[in-house]
Amino acid sequence: MARTVARVIVDALQELGVRHVFGVVGDALNPLTEAIRTTEGVDWIGCRHEEAAAFAAGAQSQLSGTLGVCMGTVGPGSVHLLNGLYDAAKSRTPLLAIAGQVPSAELGSDYFQEVDNDLLFRDVAVFRATVTSPDQLPRMLETAVRCAISERGVAVLTVPGDLGDRELTDDRPARFPRVRPVTRADDAGIREAADLVNAADRVxxxxxxxARDARGEVLELAERLSAPMVLTLKAKEGFEADNPYQVGQTGLIGNPAAAAALDACDTLIMLGTDFPYRDWYPTGRKVVQIDLLERNLGRRVPVDVGLAGDTAATLRALLPHLRPTADRAHLEAARERFEQWTAGQRRLADPEHDHHLLGRLRSALDNRAHDVRPEALAAAVNDCASDDAVFTSDTGMATVWLSRFVTMHGRRRLLGSYNLGSMANAMPQALGAQLWAPDRQVVAFCGDGGLSMLLGDLMTIRTHRLPVKLVVFDNRRLGMVKLEQEQAGLPEFGTELDNPDFAAVATALGLTGIRVTRPSELLDGVRRAFETPGPVVLDVLTNPRELAVPGKPTVEQGWGFAIAKVKETLRSHDG
Structure with a gap:
């Protein structure tokens, strides 16, 4: 019996091991959702917003290393997918989006809800095409999936509403060979890199x-060269725990030890990173960069030797050519400074901080309302979360506190919109993560601005009884924007949020809501959130004036902040 377009697509998803398809139903998708309904092992996850669906699918792809799938119906439904698709594209994770379209006879007629999907998705997709004949399948589907997987990007397949039920004349199944070639740099490049590194004093x-699949090789490199290891935020997951060489992150969310380790070296080795912030790179140093993508070599900082290839394979070829460095002074200085900074951060995270002398002085300036310190909240969550928890974080201050106070030990995983920098990603990514791993703890660090953007998909969490723990850093602000304004010498403007009681909202939606308004309630509130079965929204009123000092603050930032505070004080008196 001949199969329909919809059946060919869904059968292929089943063969690929896709377990969940995220989206919002619509008429053009009806044949596809009906095929999903009647297919064992592939579940439809109906979301309240297509953006949440795309974020959830992207989260599953990043965690599993396999294809994520989402769907949006005609016009606005597909447009709503865009932000989550951009996040997947920037995260370089394979995602297939099935987009509905008006009936094929109406294409190009400015029909109701018609959008040119091939044009709409041109920038975000490594492959995009509209099915105009059933017999284009399964070849077109095979191409879309192969492009998504091989190029680690987004493929968009548009299916007009009248084609989903049409039968194919050639009923062969779609085929997806699973091949992952491993490449490394050539021998000449390896020798050149070795000569440069062997001539270095401080690496x-x-x-x-x-570099996440090269942990053993990277640790061996650090040991051989007595080299401190600065981590990007996305490298926390694989390299933070049980690592005597790491000194945390650099950049605005980083620490002084990492900044000093970069400044003090004479040779920098970049491994599997396209860290974008040029101001945080040292200048006048020799640089070796290893990256799978040749286009990344030298993109952020000039490199002396660029090696395109798999990090693990390239390091295995490079290590035998490197001479051990006996002098460990550079490493030990970086580690000592990192441990001092870490000890200071632990003091800030103490729930009793504001009762000590220094804390009382500090709170008189920046926390007169005696709100919960966000450092203390993040540290308490870190202590309560399991060793295999999956963490997600919203872009902004929630990510700052996670980066500084949550340790990725055990089998913990980490997700965020760390390349696109979108708001509202933490909750839908947690949704996708919990479906991917129903028996693991999933914890979302939500900003109040981010959570309220896609608040409706709390209903999706309730509908599917997903036991996610949503920790809301409720500072009644767009906190990162506030900080950016003040560092530029501008008074805070447009960042204040008139929030509801998120715990009460959660309770009204059928989830457990817990609200913490005082530091004395914090530890009990966090424990209750983690001990309570099912989904929990933990709404914690955090200090809106908390300042996250970057690893290498500048005089300009200090003056900007001081000027901003003066302007804010004058404005409050004028009011």
């Missing part, structure tokens, strides 16, 4: 997520 490593 620092900058390690990104692209």
């Amino acid at each position: 620092t490593l900058l390690v990104g997520r692209g």
Whole structure:
């Protein structure tokens, strides 16, 4: 019996091991959702917003390393997918989006809800095409999936509403060969890199997520070169725990030890990272960069030797050519400074901080309302969360506190919109993560601005009884924007949020809501959130004036902040 377009697509998803398809139903998708309904092992996850669906699918792809799938119906439904698709594209994770379209006879007629999907998705997709005949399948589907997987990007397949039920004349199944070639740099490049590194006195490593499959090789490199290891945020997951060389992150969310380790080196080795912030790179140093993508070599900082290839394979070829460095002074200085900074951060995270002398002085300036310190909240969550928890974080201050106070030990995983920098990603990514791993703890660090953007998909969490723990850093602000304004010498403007009681909202939606308004309630509130079965929204009123000092603050930032505070004080008196 001949199969329909919809059946060919869904059967292929089943063969690929896709377990969940995220989206919002619509008429053009009806044949596809009906095929999903009647297919064992592939579940439809109906979301309240297509953006949440795309974020959830992207989260599953990043965690599993396999294809994520989402769907949006005609016009606005597909447009709503865009932000989550951009996040997947920037995160370089394979995602297939099935987009509905008006009936094929109406294409190009400015029909109701018609959008040119091939044009709409041109920038975000490594492959995009509209099915105009059933017999284009399964070849077109095979191409879309192969492009998404091989190029680690987004493929968009548009299916007009009248084609989903049409039968194919050639009913062969779609085929997806599973091949992952491993490449490394050539021998000449290896020798050139070895000569440069062997001539160095002080080497620092900058390690990104692209090196996550090379942990053993990277640790061996650090030991051989007595090199401190600066981590990007996305490298926390694979390199933070049980690592005597790491000194945390650099950049605005980083620490002084990491900044000093970069500044003090004479040679920088970049491993699997495209860290974008040029101001945080040292200048006048020799640089070796290893990256899977040749286009990344030298993109952020000039490199002396660029090696395109798999990090693990390239390091295995490079290590035998490197002479051990006996002098560990550079490493030990970086580690000592990092441990001092870490000890200071632990003091800030103490729930009793504001009762000590220094804390009382500090709170008189920046926390007169005696709100919960966000550092204390993040540290308490870190202590209560399991060793295999999956963490997600919203872009902004929630990510700052996670980066500084949550340790990725055990089998913990980490997700965020760390390349696109979108708001509202933490909750839908947690949704996708919990469906991917129903028996693991999933914890979302939500900003109040981010959570309220896609608040409706709390209903999706309730509908599917997903036991996610949503921790809301409720500072009644767009906190990162506030900080950016003040560092530029501008008074805070447009960042204040008139929030509801998020715990009460959660309770009204059928979830457990817990609200913490005082530091004395914090530890009990966090424990209750983690001990309560099912989904929980933990709404914690945090200090809106909390300042996250970057690893290498500048005089200009200090003056900007001081000027902003004066302007804010004058404005409050004028009011």
